[in-house]
Amino acid sequence: MSSDNGIYILRTPAPPIKNGNSYTNQHGKFEYRVAHCQAIDNIDYSDLYLPLYFGNCKVFDILEKALSLAEQISKDIKENGYFTEYGICQIYKNIHFPNMTSKAAQEALDCYVGAKPLKSIKE
Numbered sequence: 001m002s003s004d005n006g007i008y009i010l011r012t013p014a015p016p017i018k019n020g021n022s023y024t025n026q027h028g029k030f031e032y033r034v035a036h037c038q039a040i041d042n043i044d045y046s047d048l049y050l051p052l053y054f055g056n057c058k059v060f061d062i063l064e065k066a067l068s069l070a071e072q073i074s075k076d077i078k079e080n081g082y083f084t085e086y087g088i089c090q091i092y093k094n095i096h097f098p099n100m101t102s103k104a105a106q107e108a109l110d111c112y113v114g115a116k117p118l119k120s121i122k123e
Helices: 040-044 049-054 063-079 103-113
Strands: 004-012 018-020 022-024 030-038 090-091
Touching: 004 063, 018 049, 018 103, 030 049, 030 063, 040 090, 049 103, 063 090
Parallel strands: 004 090
Antiparallel strands: 004 030, 018 022
8 A cells, every 4th residue: 555655845946035115036045844745746736735735844944954854754754663655855846935824725725626615606
């Protein structure tokens, strides 16, 4: 049976910095988030899965710190008698991380896929 899980390090561009009334991109700088998740391919279907899977994660600005956390998570999983099917993997997304919580992303996905009935619009 497949566990379809892994420890994923998500790399996204660092958000722009506000300078007065404008914003400046931080070219060449990235954010890294680490999560143990299943069905990671969902992020290819909707960017709402990014905050769902990674919204509650600590944000790192150095890859090595993210790798260290990923290795610790992997060690903890193995020590508890479990395994990861895909190990530690890096994912690169060329979009800024969505500014929403995991809860907000779940609510949006529930409406999107019809898991919760939408309010009807009266004509």
